[in-house]
Amino acid sequence: MSATLELKNISRHFGGLKVLQDVNLRIPQGGIFGLIGPNGAGKTTVFNLITGLLPPTSGSITFDGKDLAGTKPHIITRSGIARTFQNIRLFKEMSLLENVMVGMHAQLRYGNLGLLTTSGLFRSEEKRARERARELLSWMKLDHKADDTADNLSYGEQRKLELARALATEPKLLLLDEPVAGMNANEKTELMHEIKQISARGYTIFMIEHDMRFVMGLCQEIAVLNFGRIIAQGGPDAIRNDPQVIEAYLGREDDEPAADGPHGIVTDGAPSAVAAGVVPTSVPVPGAQA
């Protein structure tokens, strides 16, 4: 059910702006891998490259041994990579059930012509899709709202729906882009539990997050991105104590003079509580419930 994702010497430039430089990452089968770094470091760009929304300027990405270069996003998804979004991209006017069923699109076995005949295959596949969708929703504890429209959900519920929808594509690798941004403490604990369960079922998980406690509590291995470069990679303890990482996050307070060179801070006057993982460094997303 899981596979290896490898990024080799990945660079991405936009004109003169070097968003990513020489990024090397190896996501092993199974397990939970984390990518952290200050705002603007280029983390979401990494996801955009993996899912085929952007081409790398140089370097290669292989999944399960196959080079993903030039592959269209929907094919990449069908090869087993699913993703959630930093700023939630649900189909707001569709019901929860329908949202998840959309994720099952590629799994359904009736062809486009097949649905014109009242064949048993069409009916049974639709039934299967419906059941699987309900199953995923109940896993995320959302099944009681299955027929509600997606924009009626609370913020935390929307994130869980995105997760259910991603799981519906039967992925091997799950890319989670800030899965707990804007959630309250209870919701985070619940999601942490759910992600552990997902991992236990054999899915490989690769997540971007700002909440340190969340990341440290879940990930076996963590890479740190700053100004487009990987500055550290290792287990939670190693990362926590890495001086370069600490400097990248702590940087300087508002009233201190600028630190030397390119290790300057990107977040705006973040309190030092950041390093303790208590306060998320990301800007609160509109609609977040306290």
Place this chain on the structure above:
Amino acid sequence: MLEQQLINALSLGCVYALFALGFTLIFGVLGVINLSHGAVFMVGAYGAVQAITHLHLPLWAGLVFSFVLCGVLGLLIDFLVLRPLRKRNAPHLIPMIASIGVAIVLNNGIQGIFGAENLRFPSGIVSTDSMELGGLHLTALELGIILLSFVLMGVLMFALKRTQLGRALRAIAESPKAAYLVGINVEGLFFLVSFVAAGLGGVAGVLIGLYSNALFPLMGQPMLHKGIAVIILGGMGDIRGAMLGGLFLGFAEVLSVAYIGSNMRDAVAFGLLFLVLLVRPKGLFGTLQERKV
């Protein structure tokens, strides 16, 4: 003979440019494809004819009358139709559909009032004098069209590039929300642009009316199509592109009529439009920007 065609092309191109300018202003600043611009153009022509025939105004007064009449019309359209849609944050195809409705109302309204037959400006309204310029024959009308167009375009360019007002408009074109946040009176400027753009359309209508000497209720439709072609050619929202695109189209049309035949004349605009959309959607001069909301 070719040189003579160039004069034709220049005058025609100037009118196309004027029309396209109004059209692209509305798109650039208000973010709306206003498909009623053609109808407004037509109202300008009809308005001038009526003013000159019934009020016995001289031509220059007729032009001013049209500018103001259409300006007010444009203002009304914005206030009654486009503004409520703005307030609702309607996706930008919706105002376009609404503007189609406005065009239908205007086109058929005018037809209902004035009938479908061709209308003409009273004879003698434009002097039939002509002059020789470097071996080329230039009628007073052609000279007038070219001069007036260049003056109007010059004023517009100056206003946009060198004045505070122009800077404010360019800021709104980039991002209305940001412009609002720095204290620009965005709604007020929307009204201003609606007025001026429609006024320019009306003036273009008068000029074409004089040039072709045939006004009819649906005269705005082919013009609208050409306007679309011009702004895509020149890049949507790009003022300089609209002017250059208009001139370009004028030349392309006249030359194709001279060398290929007059049937395909309207097809030239569309052929170009199609080609540009397929090959270089941002136009020859423009930049394909998604408006930052």
Place this chain on the structure above:
Amino acid sequence: MSGFDNFWAVYSNLVLGLGINSLLALSIYLTLSCGMLAMANAAFMGIGAYTAALLTMNYDTPFIVSIAAGMVAPAIVAFIIGKPTLRLSGVYLAMATLAFGEVVRIVVLNTESITGGALGLNGIPQQTQWWHVLLALVVVLLVLWRLRHSRIGRAFESIKEDETASGLMGIDVGAHKMLAFVLGAAIAGLAGTLNAHLTFFIGPNEYGFDRGVDILTMAILGGINGLTGPVLGGTILTLLPEVLRGFADFRLMINGVILVLIVLFLPKGLWDPARIRNWFGKGGKQA
């Protein structure tokens, strides 16, 4: 029964027109349900009409063959121009398709020897029977209904909401848009064929901008939340000119007024299940 015969003698064209307009509204519903504002269906209607009429008039083909040709021809054209055009979005797509429509009209005007040019085609055998139109409408409705309640329908709706997210669900967005475009063209061609063999005469100006706007208005008026909306819109817009007969030229204005009013006040069209539910106090699922 003679009461019905009288009614039919007077109103048969109107009733058949209802069916044909409903088909047209359904044809644009397809592309609208995918989030595309494609204004080429009048042109596709024309292509279908001319193809079928020419076959019937010049080669005496059986009606069913003409109908098939009238659907396949616009579908092929749609496929050809779809490839480059459908990657445009929003207003660019709308304008490209509008322009395409004009190009078709101009081509027809300039190929007099085949199409009769500005004079159009006269004397098309009036082969359309009421049951042709009814059958066509029922079949199209069934097909669209089935499409809607399958993965394709869900895919369309997801594309309409968020193309990028939809693609990342494993949906081939380009292929689906092409399907909507080509199928819509075929349905418009069907409507055109039936119409041509009803009205006996067709001309290039019938398939231009005005027709395109009519088709759009029908769909917007009725609403595109389902299949009922387009049929409702088609029906109303067919009956309206009859009802407004007394107003002469100004009745065409009404179309424009309707468009503006609907866009301003009833953006989801007349047939909006959620709003209707609210009216009847059932509350629905909306907060």
